[in-house]
Amino acid sequence: MMDVPRTTESQNPAVKDNFAKALELFDSGTDRDTMVSLLRENCRLGDAASMVLLGMALKDGTDEERRESVDLFGSASELEYASGTRNLAYCYAVGINVEKDKTRGAELYRRAMEQGSAAAACNLGVMYDYGNGVPQDFYKAFECYTIAAENGNTRGMTNLGEFYNFGKGISADLYKAEMWYVKSGSPRAKYRLALLFLDYPGREDRERALALLKESADAGYGKALIRYGDEIGGEESIRYYNIAAERGYPEAVQRLTDLGLPIPEPKRRRA
Numbered sequence: 001m002m003d004v005p006r007t008t009e010s011q012n013p014a015v016k017d018n019f020a021k022a023l024e025l026f027d028s029g030t031d032r033d034t035m036v037s038l039l040r041e042n043c044r045l046g047d048a049a050s051m052v053l054l055g056m057a058l059k060d061g062t063d064e065e066r067r068e069s070v071d072l073f074g075s076a077s078e079l080e081y082a083s084g085t086r087n088l089a090y091c092y093a094v095g096i097n098v099e100k101d102k103t104r105g106a107e108l109y110r111r112a113m114e115q116g117s118a119a120a121a122c123n124l125g126v127m128y129d130y131g132n133g134v135p136q137d138f139y140k141a142f143e144c145y146t147i148a149a150e151n152g153n154t155r156g157m158t159n160l161g162e163f164y165n166f167g168k169g170i171s172a173d174l175y176k177a178e179m180w181y182v183k184s185g186s187p188r189a190k191y192r193l194a195l196l197f198l199d200y201p202g203r204e205d206r207e208r209a210l211a212l213l214k215e216s217a218d219a220g221y222g223k224a225l226i227r228y229g230d231e232i233g234g235e236e237s238i239r240y241y242n243i244a245a246e247r248g249y250p251e252a253v254q255r256l257t258d259l260g261l262p263i264p265e266p267k268r269r270r271a
Contacts, residue, residue, distance in 0.1 A: 001084035002090050003119070004056055008042075008049040015042050019050055025149030026057060043072070048081035055087060059097060066097040076109070082115035089120065093133065113144070118151035125159060129168075138169030149180060157184035161192060174200065187221035194224070198231075222249045229255065 004026070008019040008078030024171035036057060042050030048130035052160040055072035058065035070091055076084025085108055091098050093105030106127045112120030128137045142163050148156025161180035164173045174196060182195040190212045197209035210231060217240055225244035229252075231236035238261065244252030246267045253263055 002056065002059075002087045003052065005049040005083055008047055010042075010045075010047045010049070013047055015047050015050070018042050019047065019053070022050070022053060025249060032057070043075075045080070046086060046118060048076040048079040051076040051079075051084045055084075077111070080115055082112045082117035082120065084203065085112035085115055086117050086120040086123070089123065090247075092159065093123070093127070102127070104133075106133035113147065116151075117154035118148045118156060121151070122148035122153050122156035122159065125156065125210075128147075128242050129159070138163070140169075140232050140251075142169040154184050155188050157181075158186050158189040158192070161189060165192060165196070174203070187216040187219040190216040190219075191221055191224040191227070194227075217243075220247075222247055222252075224248065225249070226251050226255065261263075 006023065008016055010016060010019070017042055019203040022035045022042075023039040025031050025038075025265070036054065037134065039054035041052045043054060051072045055069040055076070056185045058072070059069040060066070061069075070088065071089040073084045073091065077088050082087065089105045089108030089112055090096065091105075092101045092108060094100065107110060109124040109127065113124055121144045125134050125141045125148060128135075128141035128144060130136065133174050134140075142160070145160040145163060149160040157180045161177045161184065162168070163170060165177035165179065166172065178193060180198060181189040181196075194209040194212035194216065196203055197212070199206040210228070213224050217228040222241075222244050225240045225247075226249060229240035232240075238256070238259070241252045242256045242264050245256055246264045248266050256263055
């Protein structure tokens, strides 16, 4: 995901007013021409947040607008605006409106992290985690996830919890894993926390684990849909397998196949 600025740091009343109106139009998807005009005026006045918001508004437009979108992220980055740098990094890492260059993406994520973006710290951690654009290095990934987590990034908290859980690049510490999963509160974190209370001797708490699994499953997390179905059994489990199968999870398809049940048509591809 890319950053969409919600505020401007400008102290100019006109810029603040233009930005607020443009953001409302961006969120509602209405009157694109007025939104673009307001943001262009702010960009001429040097407002970095407006550059990024305009870049987001143009990134799926005409070829010329797509090129301008990348330029706007770059201009905001030159002003040391972290969201501009992070969005530019995302463009290069994924190949949005530029030729994919994961090495350049990693460099820009590092710059955005140094500019104060917790989300960019997490992005860079993922790149070290999987060796994308940088040599794979679990300890450097751990360092990046720590920065992200300590600065409030939910995904970073979950990833850091998994590193403590499985001892990736560091010694395993289930108590620290639990702490970060709880702080995160994301569906994936709840799933991982549930497994701590189901699968680790001496930490069993089935009632709490099932409650966490259900919360994660009801939020749509695929692995939780399947595991919760496995744990509860019966007719209700089939409903969860069907939801997961509709989302393209092969494990759920296999569960339904083994039960001799029809396989639902997929509703969307699994991310």
